Amino acid sequence: MARLSDIIEEFIKELFDDSLNDELQIQRNELADKFSCAPSQINYVLSTRFTNDKGYLIESRRGGGGYIVIRKVVGNTMNQIMDLIMESIGSTITYHNAAMIIDHLYDIEKISLRELNLMKMAITDSTLQGVENKNKLRADILKAMLLTIL
Structure with missing residues (x-):
């Protein structure tokens, strides 16, 4: 069964x-x-x-x-996958969803463990403390990091 x-x-x-x-x-x-x-x-x-x-x-x-x-x-190219990731991020993203994307990139060996840790630390709520719209800034930071790394 x-x-x-x-x-x-x-x-x-x-x-x-x-x-x-x-x-x-x-x-x-x-x-x-x-x-x-x-x-x-x-x-x-x-x-x-x-x-x-x-x-x-x-x-x-x-x-x-x-x-x-x-x-x-x-079957999609890395560029197509990147486009889908960027679309998934959108204009705002929660830490949970951002961490899932980062974890998946590590799992498929597109980023190193060091990059994973740096990226996650850069977008945590504690790092963005005092920011009015954390999810928007988090999305902008994550997109910038992905465009640089990938």
Whole structure:
């Protein structure tokens, strides 16, 4: 019998197969209800089965009907992947989402451990203390660092 994680992964892949584009928008809670599991189980599947090195970008929006966007980037060039990352960052980004992007870049060996640590430290809330719009500044800093490093 297949494990729940395998079933959820297969379901999401089938959604991609049925879709006309390479992007899905899903609600974590609705998916958890469908499979009678905790939302953390959905997070686990996304963080282990839909990673950059497997050809996916994940963007998470919380609060007020939050959702998750999964983008399929298999077969795309580094420039196309960079464009998708920049689009994911947008004009603002939370520390959590920025850290996920940085972690994925490290996982696929596009940045070193030292770069990972420097980038994360540069965008923490404590580093941006006293800034009125931390998420906007964080997005600007992250984009600048990525354009320089990659």
